[in-house]
Amino acid sequence: MFLTVKEIAQAVHAQTIEDAWEMVEINAVGFDSRKLSAHSLFVPLVSENDGHSFITQAINQGAVATFWSKSLEDAPTDIPVIQVADTLKALQDLAEYYLNKVxxxxxxxxxxxxxxxxxxxxxxxxxxxxxxxxxxxxxxxxxxxxxxxxxxxxxxxxxxxxxxxxxxxxxxxxxxxxxxxxxxxxxxxxxxxxxxxxxxxxxxxxxxxxxxxxxxxxxxxxxxxxxxxxxxxxxxxxxxxxxxxxxxxxxxxxxxxxxxxxxxxxxxxxxxxxxxxxxxxxxxxxxxxxxxxxxxxxxxxxxxxxxxxATFQLTKNRTEWLEGIHESMLLNDAYNANPTAMKAVLANFSQLKNSGRKIVVLGDMLELGEQTDKLHLSIQEALSTEEIDQVILYGTHMKVLYDALKTIFGKERLHHFNGDKGPMIAFLKVLIQPKDYVLLKSSFGTDLLSVTRALQVTTDN
Structure with missing residues (x-):
C-alpha cells in the first residue's frame, strides 16, 4: 500500500495535520508494536492493554505516524499524530477507504x-x-x-x-x-x-x-x-x-x-x-x-x-496428515470443532483403508451452552466399533460421551483423561503402533494441538 499522512487523516475524518507532516509516506499499518515494519502507521488499540503505552516501542520498530485517542499532551512530538475519537473505528474507516481506492x-x-x-x-x-x-x-x-x-x-x-x-x-x-x-x-x-x-x-x-x-x-x-x-x-x-x-x-x-x-x-x-x-x-x-x-x-x-x-494449499492445522511416532500417521484437525464437523470427520476417517488400527483422540467442543452434554453425546452415532479400534476422550464435557460408550467399546478400547495432558500423552506413546492412523479433533481452546506436537515424529519424543 501507499498512502500519505494527509490522505489517511482525510479518510478517517481527523483534524488537519501540520503541513510539515502531510506528505509522510505510509506503506503498512499495524496494531502490534512488536511487529511493525518500516514506514508504518501505528494503531494503538485500547482493550485489556492500552496500545498508547507502547508508542515508544512502535516508533523504534518503524512507525512513522500514529492514530491517537488520548490527550495530545501525552502524544509523541517526533512523528505525525492523527487524533481520532476511537482508534479501532479509525482503523476500520481507513480500511474501507483503501478498499474503495483499490x-x-x-x-x-x-x-x-x-x-x-x-x-x-x-x-x-x-x-x-x-x-x-x-x-x-x-x-x-x-x-x-x-x-x-x-x-x-x-x-x-x-x-x-x-x-x-x-x-x-x-x-x-x-x-x-x-x-x-x-x-x-x-x-x-x-x-x-x-x-x-x-x-x-x-x-x-x-x-x-x-x-x-x-x-x-x-x-x-x-x-x-x-x-x-x-x-x-x-x-x-x-x-x-x-x-x-x-x-x-x-x-x-x-x-x-x-x-x-x-x-x-x-x-x-x-x-x-x-x-x-x-x-x-x-x-x-x-x-x-x-x-x-x-x-x-x-x-x-x-x-x-x-x-x-488439484494443487491448492490448505492452511496449517486443518485436516493435515503428519508423520507420527512409531511409524504411525496423525490426522491433525485440532484447530476447531463442532458436533456436525466432528461427525463428518469421524465418518470419513472411519472409511479410510489402512493396515494398522484406527485411533481417535477427541477433545471437548466449546461454546455449546445448555446443549453441551446433548451435543457431546451425539458424537456416539459416528463412532463405529467395527471401524474404530481405540477411543481416547479428553476433557470435562467428553465425560458424558465416555459414560455412554462404556458398554459399547469396553474398558480396553475406551479411555478418558482430564486436566494435565501429560498422562494422556504418555498413554498414547505406549498405545500407538506402526501403521496406526490417529485422528485428533477438538476445539482450539481444548489444546489438543499440544498433544499432536508431542506425537509427531519430528518432536523430541
Whole structure:
C-alpha cells in the first residue's frame, strides 16, 4: 500500500495535520508494536492493554505516524499524530477507504465450519485468472479484517475475506465494511450456539453477511440447508446460487471417492472428468463446490479453476496428515470443532483403508451452552466399533460421551483423561503402533494441538 499522512487523516475524518507532516509516506499499518515494519502507521488499540503505552516501542520498530485517542499532551512530538475519537473505528474507516481506492471484487466467506478451507480453495480457483489477496491465519474479526484489507497490494483484483464471529451483530459489522460482491456461507453447525441459542440463531447470524452485499451481489449457500434457503428469500432469485449433493443445486457433486490424502468427484460444472482435491474428506467437496461457484460468478473458465484446485494449499492445522511416532500417521484437525464437523470427520476417517488400527483422540467442543452434554453425546452415532479400534476422550464435557460408550467399546478400547495432558500423552506413546492412523479433533481452546506436537515424529519424543 501507499498512502500519505494527509490522505489517511482525510479518510478517517481527523483534524488537519501540520503541513510539515502531510506528505509522510505510509506503506503498512499495524496494531502490534512488536511487529511493525518500516514506514508504518501505528494503531494503538485500547482493550485489556492500552496500545498508547507502547508508542515508544512502535516508533523504534518503524512507525512513522500514529492514530491517537488520548490527550495530545501525552502524544509523541517526533512523528505525525492523527487524533481520532476511537482508534479501532479509525482503523476500520481507513480500511474501507483503501478498499474503495483499490476497488477489487470482494468475496466474503463465513460459516460454522469450513470457511478457512473454502477461503483457500477460492483463492486457488480465482487466482487462475485474477490477482488475489486473502485473509491470512485467523485474521477474520473486526480487527483482523481491516488489517487484511490494508495489507492488500494495490494491484489486487479480487480480495477474499474470511468473516468469523461469536455473537450476533459481528458479521454485520464486517459485511458493512467489506461490501462483498459475492458472499459464501459454507454451512450451519452448532458453533457458538451458547451465545446464539439455536441453529436458527446461528443461521440469522451468518446471514448478516448479506447486510453489506452490493446491489445484485451473489449469495452462495448450501442447497440442503432450509434455514438458509428460507432466509435468503429476501434476495432476488437470480442472486442466490446453491451447492451440494442435491441434483437440484446450481452446483452439485456425484461419484465422490475419498482416500487418505485426496478426494475425487465429478460435478455438473465439469461433467467430463474427475476433479481432484489434495485433501481427505468427502465434506471438503462442498467447500470445493462453493469455491467453484464463485469462479462461475466471476466468469472464470472451469477447466482452469479445476487445475488450481488439484494443487491448492490448505492452511496449517486443518485436516493435515503428519508423520507420527512409531511409524504411525496423525490426522491433525485440532484447530476447531463442532458436533456436525466432528461427525463428518469421524465418518470419513472411519472409511479410510489402512493396515494398522484406527485411533481417535477427541477433545471437548466449546461454546455449546445448555446443549453441551446433548451435543457431546451425539458424537456416539459416528463412532463405529467395527471401524474404530481405540477411543481416547479428553476433557470435562467428553465425560458424558465416555459414560455412554462404556458398554459399547469396553474398558480396553475406551479411555478418558482430564486436566494435565501429560498422562494422556504418555498413554498414547505406549498405545500407538506402526501403521496406526490417529485422528485428533477438538476445539482450539481444548489444546489438543499440544498433544499432536508431542506425537509427531519430528518432536523430541
Amino acid at each position: 476497488k477489487p471484487k470482494v468475496i466474503g466467506i463465513t460459516g460454522s465450519n469450513g470457511k478457512t478451507t473454502t477461503k483457500d480453495m477460492t483463492e486457488a480457483v480465482v487466482s487462475s485468472q485474477y490477482r488475489v489477496h486473502k485473509t491470512q491465519g485467523n485474521f477474520n474479526n473486526h480487527i483482523g479484517l481491516p488489517i487484511t484489507i490494508l495489507e492488500m497490494p494495490q494491484e489486487t483484483e479480487v480480495i477474499i475475506l474470511e468473516m468469523g464471529m461469536n455473537h450476533a451483530g459481528e458479521i454485520k459489522v464486517l459485511s458493512d465494511l467489506a461490501k462483498p460482491d459475492i458472499a459464501i456461507i459454507t454451512m450451519i453447525g452448532e458453533s457458538h450456539i451458547e451465545y446464539l441459542g439455536s441453529r436458527a440463531g446461528i443461521a440469522d447470524a451468518k446471514m448478516e453477511i448479506i447486510s453489506g452485499l452490493k446491489e445484485n451481489g451473489i449469495l452462495i449457500i448450501p442447497g440442503n440447508e432450509p434455514l438458509l434457503i428460507e432466509r435468503a428469500s429476501i434476495l432476488k432469485k437470480e442472486q442466490i446460487k446453491t451447492f451440494g449433493s442435491l441434483l437440484t443445486n446450481d452446483s452439485y457433486s456425484v461419484e465422490i471417492v475419498s482416500g487418505m490424502k485426496e478426494t475425487t468427484f465429478k460435478t455438473n460444472l465439469s461433467r467430463d472428468s474427475f476433479i481432484k482435491l489434495p485433501v481427505t474428506g468427502t465434506y471438503n467437496v462442498d467447500n470445493a463446490l462453493a469455491a467453484l461457484s464463485s469462479a462461475v460468478v466471476l466468469g472464470i473458465a472451469i477447466d482452469k479453476a479445476v487445475q488450481k484446485l
